[in-house]
Amino acid sequence: HDDVKTAAAAYHSGWGTVDKILENPEYSEDGQTLHTFPYKQMALYVQKIDNAYKRYQKIYSNTETRYN
Structure with missing residues (x-):
């Protein structure tokens, strides 16, 4: 998925x-x-992961990757 x-x-x-x-x-x-x-604990866990994922996207979308 x-x-x-x-x-x-x-x-x-x-x-x-x-x-x-x-x-x-x-x-x-x-x-x-x-x-x-369907389950409260599942929903809470998913929200926690989704929030962290969005923070990481924001942090790393502003960082340029350079290869030497």
């Missing part, structure tokens, strides 16, 4: 759990990406 939130949910709860959740249209419209999370 390419979506950070879905991948974080899978890391937290396991791919088997997330694959089952992805089958439910209440949580996934396309069967590939979670748009909401």
Whole structure:
């Protein structure tokens, strides 16, 4: 899965759990990406990871990489 939130949910709860959740249209419209999370602890973990991911993107998007 390419979506950070879905991948974080899978890391937290396991791919088997997330694959089952992805089958439910209440949580996934396309069967590939979670748009909401059924468990509070999963949602909190995903939010924590998503916030960190956004901070890292902001930090490293302003940094030039130079190869010598």
